[in-house]
Amino acid sequence: MSKKYYILTFGCQMNENDSEHIAGILTQKGYERTDNVREASVCVVNTCSIRENADDKFFGNLGDLKGVKRDNPDLILSVCGCMMQQKIYVDRIKEKFPYVDIIFGTHNIADFGNILDEFIEKKKKIVRVPDSSPVTENVPLRREYRHRAYVSITYGCDNFCTYCIVPYTRGREKSREAVNILSEVECLARDGVKEIMLLGQNVNSYGKGLTEPCSFAELLRMVSKVEGIERIRFMTSHPRDFTDDIIEAMASSDKICKSVHLPFQAGSDRILKLMNRHYDRAYYLGLVKKLRERIPGITISTDIIVGFPTETEEDFEDTLDIVRQCRFESAFTFIYSPREGTKAAVMDGQINHETSVRRFKRLVSTLEEEISEGVKIYQDTVQEVIVDGHSKSDAGTLTGRTRSNKLVNFTGTAETGDTVNVRITKPNTYYLFGEQI
Ligand code: SAH
Ligand code: SF4
Numbered sequence: 001m002s003k004k005y006y007i008l009t010f011g012c013q014m015n016e017n018d019s020e021h022i023a024g025i026l027t028q029k030g031y032e033r034t035d036n037v038r039e040a041s042v043c044v045v046n047t048c049s050i051r052e053n054a055d056d057k058f059f060g061n062l063g064d065l066k067g068v069k070r071d072n073p074d075l076i077l078s079v080c081g082c083m084m085q086q087k088i089y090v091d092r093i094k095e096k097f098p099y100v101d102i103i104f105g106t107h108n109i110a111d112f113g114n115i116l117d118e119f120i121e122k123k124k125k126i127v128r129v130p131d132s133s134p135v136t137e138n139v140p141l142r143r144e145y146r147h148r149a150y151v152s153i154t155y156g157c158d159n160f161c162t163y164c165i166v167p168y169t170r171g172r173e174k175s176r177e178a179v180n181i182l183s184e185v186e187c188l189a190r191d192g193v194k195e196i197m198l199l200g201q202n203v204n205s206y207g208k209g210l211t212e213p214c215s216f217a218e219l220l221r222m223v224s225k226v227e228g229i230e231r232i233r234f235m236t237s238h239p240r241d242f243t244d245d246i247i248e249a250m251a252s253s254d255k256i257c258k259s260v261h262l263p264f265q266a267g268s269d270r271i272l273k274l275m276n277r278h279y280d281r282a283y284y285l286g287l288v289k290k291l292r293e294r295i296p297g298i299t300i301s302t303d304i305i306v307g308f309p310t311e312t313e314e315d316f317e318d319t320l321d322i323v324r325q326c327r328f329e330s331a332f333t334f335i336y337s338p339r340e341g342t343k344a345a346v347m348d349g350q351i352n353h354e355t356s357v358r359r360f361k362r363l364v365s366t367l368e369e370e371i372s373e374g375v376k377i378y379q380d381t382v383q384e385v386i387v388d389g390h391s392k393s394d395a396g397t398l399t400g401r402t403r404s405n406k407l408v409n410f411t412g413t414a415e416t417g418d419t420v421n422v423r424i425t426k427p428n429t430y431y432l433f434g435e436q437i
């Protein structure tokens with residue numbers, strides 16, 4: 001019987017993609033995947049540090065793993081990801097969770113195979129967390145889905161938004177050479193992948209430090225020529241770096257999905273400045289207008305933070321105003337969470353939790369009103385959907401995504417990975433319901 005591995009992933013798509021590489025490395029070593037940690041010989045927990053509630057979940061999990069390790073002392077317990085790039089977490093694990101065998105970081109995923117070998121040989125705890133690394137190519141990969149795939153195009157972030165930990169956990173922004181990205185996409189297409197998601201903290205600034213200069217717009221044009229790929233998505237876009245050239249590239253190819261994830265974070269100019277976002281509300285609203293004019297039918301999703309230090313009722317009203325003006329397709333909303341080591345964490349005027357929660361609730365209800373109004377346009381339309389599988393809550397229902405990245409649950413007979421047409425019979429706030437035709 002072959003040995004098994006279990007991976008638990010927190011956080012964003014970058015982390016999911018990293019976990020696919022860890023799975024690839026373990027697969028190459030002859031391990032098989034399991035979803036039951038009690039069957040595993042290797043367990044990897046890939047952590048996220050973006051907000052405080054991520055910390056609580058992680059330490060809860062690590063506590064639960066103590067029992068698993070007690071029943072199976074041979075289990076190799078490894079922890080990696082964004083938290084491990086911060087000394088406070090590594091120290092806390094060493095002290096409070098001594099049964100963790102391997103700690104590694106975001107910069108040495110490619111080295112995990114060697115680290116594991118070393119541990120198996122010496123049976124001594126390994127803590128290895130470098131601060132940076134060059135871009136590594138050809139790291140094994142075991143994809144989570146057959147018909148869609150993540151393709152990382154940049155790593156790290158140079159923006160230093162004052163609330164955000166990512167520049168500290170992922171290091172300076174680096175881009176992969178376009179030839180390497182293209183050959184990966186070609187390979188995926190040959191493998192039957194229909195949809196790719198180009199990933200980076202700020203894909204629009206793709207191209208820093210390349211030997212062969214290439215902008216994000218040029219990369220989009222090149223990728224859209226790859227035969228077999230039906231849909232190209234990308235995230236995240238920083239509003240500041242959304243050039244006209246990128247808009248033109250989007251408009252010029254049917255394969256590039258007409259949807260963008262464009263976080264605005266806050267609606268008040270004063271707060272945006274304190275956040276170090278490098279744009280103001282007029283610029284953001286102008287960009288949304290331009291996108292809608294040049295790419296009719298484009299859908300826009302966003303991220304919003306409430307309760308940033310010093311945020312007043314008036315500032316918060318400015319956020320609601322953007323929500324009312326932009327008709328977002330969907331939005332991720334967050335209560336500001338101070339992260340040690342960031343500028344905002346030591347700013348005066350931290351907002352008390354009750355105030356933030358009150359604003360958060362108002363924001364969510366405004367969004368729900370707007371979104372439920374907006375989705376009415378889907379009623380009785382026919383949408384092209386790529387099927388992701390059966391719905392988690394109801395095995396009789398299929399689930400998939402439209403070109404605009406809207407979740408659709410529907411009745412039908414299609415298989416995972418099929419591209420089908422679905423008539424929308426009932427648009428809901430968070431998903432559309434329909435029937436396959
Ligand atoms: N690189 C992307 C997303 C990074 S993290 C971007 O620039 O948009 C995803 C979202 O988490 C951010 O857009 C932001 O809305 C939220 N976020 C990041 N740090 C946060 C913090 N300290 N508190 C609350 N929300 C935060
Ligand atoms: Fe964080 Fe800002 Fe970079 Fe996004 S752009 S990862 S929010 S610092």
Ligand code: F3S
Pocket residue numbers: 010011012013014015047048049050082165166169170
């Ligand atoms: Fe979390 Fe790191 Fe992503 S902090 S959101 S896993 S880049």
